[in-house]
Amino acid sequence: MRTRRAEYSESTRQALVDSAVDLFTKRGYAGTSLDEVVKRARVTKGALYHHFSxxxxxxxxxxxxxxxxxxxxxxxVVTGEGDAWETAVAGLRAYVRKCLEPEYQRIIVHEAPVVMGWERWREAEEQFSFGLLRTAVQLLVDAGEIEEAPVEIMARLLFGALSAGASTIASSSDPKRTGREVERAILRVLEGLRKK
Structure with missing residues (x-):
């Protein structure tokens, strides 16, 4: 059973992270001060340094x-019920919609490579995203939807395409239109892998 102190500590940490997500999304890393974060989270600077260096x-x-x-x-979406091909296409569409969300664009695509450094960002992206993509490719192979090929390599190539698509969408003057174009292009790649 968690103590009241542990619950308070966790709620303080969550308030800081929620505040940071909101401010980093609106103002970027450089435009956000820790004073603003603690003020919005309604905690002290000491509380921030208790949780974060x-x-x-x-x-x-x-x-x-x-x-x-x-x-x-x-x-x-990707592991949901239904036909493997349909869930993979639904996953692609859901990913493109995710790339249109302001917090994903600003924090994940624009700010993270600069703030975290390219190597650390790629490592984190792989930790979070690559496993799901590998699973989706394996499901397509297992269902006989795409040609048998090294799943790891195929997933890495698609991962690169999806990452480039996210950057293209986030940098576009018309993200919705670009999102549709990215979706169509990646879908054509997938259809090229599909068994006839």
Whole structure:
């Protein structure tokens, strides 16, 4: 049974992360101060430093929260009931919709590579996203929807395409139109792998 102190500590940490996600989404990493984060979270700066070593650690927690929620919603689509091909296509569409969300665009696509550094960001992206994509490819192979091929390599190539698609959408002056174009392009790649 959790103590009242542990519950308070967890709610304080969650308030800080929620505040950080909101501010990093609206103002970016450079435009957000820790004073703003603690004010919005209604906690002290000491409470922030109790949970996080500084702004970068807080950003990484915000990144992890956005990614975790994204992967949970995408996993529900990709591993849901139904035909493997249809769930994979639904997963692609859900991913493109995710790329249109402001917090995903700003925190995951724009800010994370700069704040975390390219290597750390790719490592984190792989930790959160790659396993789901590998699972989706394996489900397609197992269902006989796509040609038998090394699943790991195929998933890595698709991962690169999806990452590039996310960047293209987030950088576009018309993200919705670009999202539709990215979806169509990746779907054509998938259809090229499909057994005739």
């Amino acid at each position: 500084g702004k970068q650690a807080l950003f990484e927690a915000a990144f992890a929260q956005v990614e975790t929620r994204s992967i949970e919603s995408l996993t529900a």
